[in-house]
Amino acid sequence: SSELTQDPAVSVALGQTVRITCQGDSLRNYYASWYQQKPGQAPVLVIYGQKNRPSGIPDRFSGSSSGNTASLTITGALAEDEADYYCNSRDSSGNHGEVIFGGGTKLTVL
Amino acid sequence: QVTLKESGPVLVKPTETLTLTCTVSGFSLSNARVGVSWIRQPPGKALEWLAHIFSNDEKSYSTSLKSRLTISQDTSKSQVVLTMTNMDPVDTATYYCARIRLGVVGGAYYYYMDVWGKGTTVTVSS
Numbered sequence: 001s002s003e004l005t006q007d008p009a010v011s012v013a014l015g016q017t018v019r020i021t022c023q024g025d026s027l028r029n030y031y032a033s034w035y036q037q038k039p040g041q042a043p044v045l046v047i048y049g050q051k052n053r054p055s056g057i058p059d060r061f062s063g064s065s066s067g068n069t070a071s072l073t074i075t076g077a078l079a080e081d082e083a084d085y086y087c088n089s090r091d092s093s094g095n096h097g098e099v100i101f102g103g104g105t106k107l108t109v110l
Numbered sequence: 111q112v113t114l115k116e117s118g119p120v121l122v123k124p125t126e127t128l129t130l131t132c133t134v135s136g137f138s139l140s141n142a143r144v145g146v147s148w149i150r151q152p153p154g155k156a157l158e159w160l161a162h163i164f165s166n167d168e169k170s171y172s173t174s175l176k177s178r179l180t181i182s183q184d185t186s187k188s189q190v191v192l193t194m195t196n197m198d199p200v201d202t203a204t205y206y207c208a209r210i211r212l213g214v215v216g217g218a219y220y221y222y223m224d225v226w227g228k229g230t231t232v233t234v235s236s
Contacts, residue, residue: 033222048222049213097170099159
């Protein structure tokens with residue numbers, strides 16, 4: 001199966017903008033989704049279909065994609081955005097029914 | 111309100127078979143383009159997708175674990191069951207079930223998990 005690669009850790013100053021990226025060949029064929037996970041909690045969907053936000057997700061979260069890279073941007077990061085972020089997509093190699101997750105990015109808000 | 115709840119043993123012994131049940135409410139397992147995924151997360155590690163099943167009974171499994179996994183559903187009980195054979199200490203993890211949706215843009219289908227259960231922690235130890 002394919003892989004999705006994320007930077008292990010990213011930091012952002014309070015109120016600033018941060019971009020978290022996810023790279024993989026599958027992203028050339030399938031849209032990414034993004035999940036936020038805080039310690040001891042289940043993941044929460046924040047972006048799906050590359051750029052759609054579920055209801056209840058603040059509009060400071062946005063998604064984009066180019067080539068084999070999907071990005072999650074947080075504009076005006078708040079302390080409460082400190083969390084692990086995971087991307088996922090369908091696997092475009094072999095069994096297209098498979099789902100793959102990135103290794104996650106730990107976001108620290110300074 | 112859509113909810114999913116995982117249930118199963120907290121502790122299993124090596125070589126045993128793990129059976130986990132996901133009970134859903136607020137939606138039907140018969141809905142089109144809707145299914146249930148199982149995902150696990152070892153302590154301090156990343157999420158790992160295991161399997162999913164859709165309303166048309168289409169099933170997919172992680173290639174690396176396919177020989178050990180079986181997923182099934184009972185729509186009358188609103189339950190999805192995952193079994194994993196030959197458990198090993200490396201299978202110690204929190205196991206989540208999540209509703210998986212099928213989106214489509216320009217003829218290309220994509221997946222996303224929009225509602226997750228709280229997870230159940232499984233420890234494999236003798």
